[in-house]
Amino acid sequence: MSSFPVTRLRRFRRTSGLRGLVRETRLSLDDFVMPLFVGPEAFANDELPALGRHSVESVVEEADELQRLGVQTVILFGIPAEKDAEGSGAYDDDGVVQHALRALRERRPGMTLLTDVCLCEYTSHGHCGVLHGDDVDNDETLKLLARTAVSHVEAGADAVAPSDMMDGRVAAIRAALDDEGHESTPILAYSAKYASAFYGPFREAAESAPAFGDRRGYQMDPANVREALRECELDLEEGADMLMVKPALPCLDVIRAVREEFDAPLAAYNVSGEYAMLKAAAAKGWMDERQAAVESLTAIKRAGADVVVSYWTKELARWL
Numbered sequence: 201m202s203s204f205p206v207t208r209l210r211r212f213r214r215t216s217g218l219r220g221l222v223r224e225t226r227l228s229l230d231d232f233v234m235p236l237f238v239g240p241e242a243f244a245n246d247e248l249p250a251l252g253r254h255s256v257e258s259v260v261e262e263a264d265e266l267q268r269l270g271v272q273t274v275i276l277f278g279i280p281a282e283k284d285a286e287g288s289g290a291y292d293d294d295g296v297v298q299h300a301l302r303a304l305r306e307r308r309p310g311m312t313l314l315t316d317v318c319l320c321e322y323t324s325h326g327h328c329g330v331l332h333g334d335d336v337d338n339d340e341t342l343k344l345l346a347r348t349a350v351s352h353v354e355a356g357a358d359a360v361a362p363s364d365m366m367d368g369r370v371a372a373i374r375a376a377l378d379d380e381g382h383e384s385t386p387i388l389a390y391s392a393k394y395a396s397a398f399y400g401p402f403r404e405a406a407e408s409a410p411a412f413g414d415r416r417g418y419q420m421d422p423a424n425v426r427e428a429l430r431e432c433e434l435d436l437e438e439g440a441d442m443l444m445v446k447p448a449l450p451c452l453d454v455i456r457a458v459r460e461e462f463d464a465p466l467a468a469y470n471v472s473g474e475y476a477m478l479k480a481a482a483a484k485g486w487m488d489e490r491q492a493a494v495e496s497l498t499a500i501k502r503a504g505a506d507v508v509v510s511y512w513t514k515e516l517a518r519w520l
């Protein structure tokens with residue numbers, strides 16, 4: 201390669217047309233997933249609009265608007281009217297996500313419906329599984345996660361996304377789905393889910409903060425990346441069809457490492473704290489939200505994510 205003055209990299213930065221011609225990473229709505237919260241009643245969140253809550257009725261209206269804007273995929277989170285120690289609302293055929301799935305399946309048939317599979321929104325103690333003393337019982341929890349996944353698929357989910365971080369959950373869910381004749385339904389595993397401080401606003405929206413302790417006994421230590429590769433490898437061996445890294449911006453190196461190691465489709469979750477900190481800075485007039493959001497989402501794609509779950513998906517549809 202010849203050097204300056206023969207080579208001048210600024211030549212391709214001169215006009216917007218020339219920059220567009222050599223742009224390496226582009227955002228397409230096809231790759232974005234909008235998270236939606238469904239509970240017994242709807243209420244808006246003025247400061248963080250994507251973290252507002254829908255009723256079964258309003259989630260259908262929201263899906264209608266998303267489809268009109270070009271968003272094709274949503275992931276549902278449920279907040280039940282009542283919580284108990286076993287999180288029974290998660291696998292109740294009459295549960296809030298199951299109701300939302302049936303309504304969306306019927307009225308928005310073209311939409312792709314993913315569901316988050318976990319117990320923390322449904323347990324009275326807020327942990328992601330059933331407790332044995334003060335600890336989450338891994339193997340007992342697997343049965344309930346598998347029941348939850350089957351019940352979501354029977355209500356109309358196109359794919360299930362376990363986010364609990366129990367060991368063996370992908371295999372347990374795969375076996376349960378296959379037993380019920382759902383061998384064609386994919387599993388999107390939250391494979392490398394870190395115990396992150398960036399989940400704060402979500403926990404408020406989903407009312408899922410643990411009543412005692414924290415989730416460091418099952419979610420990953422943010423200091424580790426080789427362990428993330430082991431998690432991904434195990435999930436693929438257990439039958440995961442897509443991997444996920446969560447959160448996204450603090451983990452761009454993890455996304456890149458997983459991308460380089462595995463050929464499976466890879467998702468990244470641009471979490472509520474990533475969304476909230478930018479919204480807050482924009483509200484203060486410290487940053488331009490649109491530019492900073494598009495730059496963040498581009499960075500997540502550039503790091504290697506095929507799919508991005510983001511609270512900006514709806515706004516992005518208007519920006520693109």
Ligand SMILES: [Zn+2]
Nearest residue numbers: 318319320328
């Ligand atoms: Zn959970």
